[in-house]
Amino acid sequence: MPSHIDRIAVIGAGIAGVTTAYKLIRAGYEVWLFDRHPYPAMETSFANGGQLSASNSEVWNNWTTLLKGMRWMFSPGAPLLIHPQPSWHKLSWLGEFVAAIPSYERSTETTARLAIEARAHLKQMAADEGIAFDCETRGILHVYKSRLDFDHARRVTEILRRAGLNRRAVSASEIRNIEPALEGNFYGGFFTESDFTGDIHKFSNGLADACRRRGIKEMLGHQVLALEAGREGVRVRYRRTDDRGQTAPVEEARFGQIVVCAGVHSRHFAAQLGDRINVYPVKGYSITVNLPEQADRDAAPWVSLLDDDAKIVTSRLGSGRFRVAGSAEFAGFNRDIRSERIEPLIKWCRTHFPTMSTRQCTPWAGLRPMMPDMLPRVCAGSRPGVFYNTGHGHLGWTLSAATADALAALIMESRPASH
Template sequence: MHVLILGSGVIGVTNAYYLAKEGHQVTVVDRQSSAGLETSFANAGQLSPGYSAPWAAPGVPQKAVKWMLSKYAPLIVNFKPEWDKLKFITRMFANCTPKAYGINKDRMVRLAEYSRHCLLELDGELKFDYNHERKGTLQIFRTEAQLKASAKDIAVLEENNVPYELLDADGCVAIEPGLADVKKDIVGGLRLVNDMTGDCFKLTTQLMEKCREMGVEFKFDTSINKLNMRDGKISSVATSAGDLTADKYIMALGCYATPLLKEVGIDSPVYPVKGYSLTIPVTNENASPVSTIMDETYKVAITRLGNRIRIAGIAELTGYDLSLGDRQRKTMQFVISNLFPNGTDLTEDNFWCGLRPMTPDGTPIIGKTDISNLYLNTGHGTLGWTMSFGSARVSTDIVCGKEPEILSDNFAISRYKGKTERQEMVNEIDPLEVN
């Protein structure tokens, strides 16, 4: 079987690896000059199954206004009228109920934990060098309200047997000694002990080379223009290098899949949410982070990657715009300076942004479509790195006609299909009951 994968980010490359491992002919096509050069390039670096949670949570609609108006805003919305943006926000807010949050977080943690298992298995086989560490994630709380609100996340962690530690300020400093100078500003923390860190771009490029050894063909510098249809199936993909054909096709283009899918009658709920990162050098080992710290107040992640620190965050709803904003840069500079004031040199920061492919309910879209030879593996939002290997295994099994090792029916785009607009807005259907 010949499979054509559209997109060479971490999602597309991991999918190529597992399909090649199954013995299939695989071609990967991308407009960039190499793999992992878009959203996978400079993400937060955290592999956080335990921290996998939808942005759509109880209280978020009320908090959103406060976030947007704050000096160091974790949320920025361009209010220029845009139907897809309005539809995404409406669907997302509809998922901000306790019931929907529990359902969505449960399946996200399930996929992320499976992905952790798949990565550790692959890591043992291939021995890649990508600044991989297994030192956990520490979510720090600056207020008692944040600490109290963590109870709902802890309940889901316990249901999924995910180990955690609930810490006071002294416990946080014991795990991350560099926080000692700001201990007075911390009321506690939630540590996910199995979470990991690693450079997504480094692994993606190394896995690409492994795929090549296995016979995978990569077609770079090739624009994807259109999905050609014949007799209700994809007949070919129109590209700048001509029409490409295969037996089956996997869409792994992140948010760039949405307009292509619309042309063949598939209404994808995936919307681009811009995120930013700074990458800076470690200048003081004792005053720098050990692993990943999530600042609950500013929604910013700080991750140690070897001799570098990656600061990432902010959610900006502004379509496909990739311009860099000084306000966003200052937010991340403030957070790292506030928590680790003596650990780095901000004059050497590398500023970057990418488009996260977000779904309204937080869960990626993996699996079949109404077009029999077209499959999706997209919509991972901020968790593409965390969920990539599990998503690729699930996708590969589905494409090959096998039963995935975890419950996966509720990952398909069918969970968004066949609902009235009112049903979409209230999201009353339990995705775990979809067959």
């Protein structure tokens, strides 16, 4: 039996890749974890909104979202910004997005079921490995400024209820009781007590530490150049990255299986393996507000919030940090942090938490790997030994623990860990 047959390469060390590697190494496989960065979770899994939110499972595939995107196309600070520059990738993605609109309810329900399952898996991982990640189990509060938006949320709540999620309606006065620090005029809201929050970067690194203890072969700081799948397994060509600009020699290793968890780069790798995974990079922004003074800590909320009108989510990350994230920008692989996209997040903080200082505020932008139907791809490829766990979009933190478990089960069904 070739030595590489039970060796698995996981491409990408974000939240999807690290959770996948962890599940596989616990199942008894020899796992190599590749990433071009020298540390785990340095791209989209670095500074997201922090919410583990089954209550935010509504997919975007509806005409309202599309029309808003068209209307806001020339508004630089809009919550949803589709840059008018055409590309075949963007146009094909938008065409498939429209084609998925009839599946809106079914996709939302599927996502919610997966999110509910994922919460249990993630909590178990954290308990088994002793991972501290600034977890706050205070629920998530969705707030609405108009009756129209509230009524839409009521219809979404019914879909979530069919998936098994309890999300209850709350009045404006109840909103103030749930989160006294929040200021503003709201028509009403919905509160999901079972949702929670945490620092995705801390969790990913804590789980990577657990993988190290269990014997993973870390290939961090290695750029994957090419993938090739054939009858004798999967060949990975890679090169060590060097911050000094020196070119390292190309190396090669063979594996029995490969799992592509490469986020927005998954489309590129899938094409090399003979598959089409139409991930599009949708940029999201966040700010991390440091709370150095007791007055700032008292003024910041502890309950996680989602302002549906502004498309903004928040999480309290321990006593000294407040994360605010939002917006969706279709601009290809551009990672620039644009001031006109950050300013609405800061303004929102000053509006709703006026006594909380935003003097110490760190901006960030990341590219979410989104599929047109908003559902992650957890599947086998067209060639033997090829698998995918990617395309989680804005819910990678929420869904990854469940998709990693499903992917590991799929591999175990295809080839047992021992012979």
